[in-house]
Amino acid sequence: MLRLRGVSKTFGGLRAVQGVSLEVQPGEILAVIGPNGAGKSTLLNLISGLLSADSGRIEFLGQDLTHAAPEVRAWRGLGRAFQIVQPFPEMSVRENLMVGALYGTPGTSVQAARKVVERVLELSGLAGKAQHPAGELSLLEDKRLELARALATQPKLLLLDEVMAGLRPAEAQDAVRLVRSIRDSGVSVLFIEHLMPVVRALADRVVVLDYGQVIAEGRYAEVAENPKVREAYLGRGA
Ligand SMILES: Nc1ncnc2c1ncn2[C@@H]1O[C@H](COP(=O)(O)OP(=O)(O)OP(=O)(O)O)[C@@H](O)[C@H]1O
Ligand SMILES: [Mg+2]
Known part of the structure; x- marks a missing residue:
């Protein structure tokens, strides 16, 4: 459903992303890993449209989105969750999700958006916190809200940048279950x-x-055994 061909991005003299080609199949969960500074976040920003590729091609559901604006990509079904969570703190969890639902699909009626939000509240385990101000959530709930906000835009492909960072192992397991249920x-x-x-x-x-x-x-098992991969991680002490 997503196809990248030879995508590159340079910052000044630094080639942050060089000729990357990859695909995501429908229903698939694809991980992008690599040492610090490998270009992972840059790649995600190129896909979601926060950055524009210098060269190469990005196709989503058969359409060329290489130079499309971020909101156009969101409308087509690319959803994005961020490592740094920035909800509207005084608004309730439900209101924050309404923003996502209304932003993500142009022309959505408020009634339709409400339905989406109730479904996402259930799926993300935040139904009990629907009325809560978003600024008063725990770290784990923050992460859930960030995922839920992205889901409320009704994506077909969800892009996640280190959304588990800072979670304890048991919490990360919870988040793993949540991502599985999203898939x-x-x-x-x-x-x-x-x-x-x-x-x-x-x-x-x-x-x-x-x-x-x-x-x-x-x-995972193949990649973990790959000598090039081991060297990349060991070489930089990661
Ligand atoms: N806006 C920018 N301007 C200049 N250089 C940048 C910019 N964004 C990223 N870089 C550089 O591009 C390279 C790739 O950065 P990127 O953030 O994509 O790596 P990453 O794989 O996400 O790393 P991490 O695992 O630390 O999050 C790094 O050398 C980084 O310093
Ligand atoms: Mg990064």
Whole structure:
């Protein structure tokens, strides 16, 4: 459903992403891993449209979105959750999700958006906190809200950048279950993650970036055994 061909991005002289090609299949959970500075977040920003690619092509559901604005990509079904969660703190959890629901699908009626929000509240385990001010949630609930906000935009492919960062292992397991149930609800997932147990538990397939290039791709077990991958991590003490 997502296809990247030779996508590159340079910052000044730094080639952050170099000729990356990859695909996400419908219903798939794809992990993108790699050492610090490998270009993972840049790649996600190129897909979601926060950054514009210098060269290459990004297709989503058969359409060329290489130079489309972020909101156009969101409307087409690319949903994005961020590592740094920035809800509207004085608004309730439900109101924050309404913003996502109304933003994500142009022309949505308030009534239709309410339905989406109630479904997302259930799926994300936040139904009990619907009336709560978003600024007064725990870290775990914050992460759930960020996922829920992205889901409220009704994505077909969800892009996640280290959404588990800072969670304790038991909480991360909870989040793993949540991402699985999101996939089971029909949403594909592309996620960046440093926590290898999470990658092993979630990913159908793993793409490894190093210095902006894909150095390996395959199932977790294959990739973990790959000498190039081991060297990339060991070489930089990660
Ligand atoms: N806006 C920017 N301007 C200049 N350089 C940038 C910018 N964004 C990222 N970079 C550089 O591009 C490279 C890739 O950064 P990126 O954030 O994509 O890596 P990452 O794989 O997400 O790393 P981490 O695991 O630490 O999050 C790094 O060298 C980074 O310093
Ligand atoms: Mg990053």
